[in-house]
Amino acid sequence: MTQVLSMMVVAVFPVLVTWAAITDFMTMTIANRVSIGLFLAGLLALVLTGVPLAGLGAHLGAAALVFAVGFACFAMGWMGGGDVKFAAAVALWLGWGHLLDYAVTFSIYGGLLTLLALFSDRVLDPLPVLKVGFLARFQEHRRVPYGVALSAAALQIFAETPWMRLFV
Numbered sequence: 001m002t003q004v005l006s007m008m009v010v011a012v013f014p015v016l017v018t019w020a021a022i023t024d025f026m027t028m029t030i031a032n033r034v035s036i037g038l039f040l041a042g043l044l045a046l047v048l049t050g051v052p053l054a055g056l057g058a059h060l061g062a063a064a065l066v067f068a069v070g071f072a073c074f075a076m077g078w079m080g081g082g083d084v085k086f087a088a089a090v091a092l093w094l095g096w097g098h099l100l101d102y103a104v105t106f107s108i109y110g111g112l113l114t115l116l117a118l119f120s121d122r123v124l125d126p127l128p129v130l131k132v133g134f135l136a137r138f139q140e141h142r143r144v145p146y147g148v149a150l151s152a153a154a155l156q157i158f159a160e161t162p163w164m165r166l167f168v
């Protein structure tokens with residue numbers, strides 16, 4: 001029973017991470033309920049899988065570090081607040097063992113996404129067909145939906161974690 005429940009809780013991760021990417025791309029916002037849900041599901045998954053108290057503390061420490069660094073980036077205007085909360089919730093799931101891989105991967109994806117945004121500014125901006133709906137807002141604000149990069153990296157790194165052993 002606990003194994004099935006653990007699997008159900010762990011299955012929440014890819015669903016919420018994918019939802020965060022979609023909503024950030026469409027609205028340039030990651031809702032607090034997504035980050036809070038991801039965080040709470042991560043805590044529940046850690047408890048259900050029997051992670052010792054020291055391990056739980058380590059996962060919380062990884063999330064706290066990501067939140068602190070992200071908050072500094074937010075204060076300087078480099079990241080959105082939703083991105084910071086979301087990245088911290090992902091870090092809770094990944095823990096210290098996968099945190100560096102996650103940071104490097106989302107940095108690469110974020111750079112590629114930024115280059116794509118710059119490309120769209122220079123090349124695609126004159127096209128009138130792109131001035132409708134969410135594409136118009138994307139072009140208008142010249143912002144990068146960094147949650148897409150955070151989500152893509154989270155899904156890639158999550159596939160390499162011990163969480164996936166629950167499904168094998």
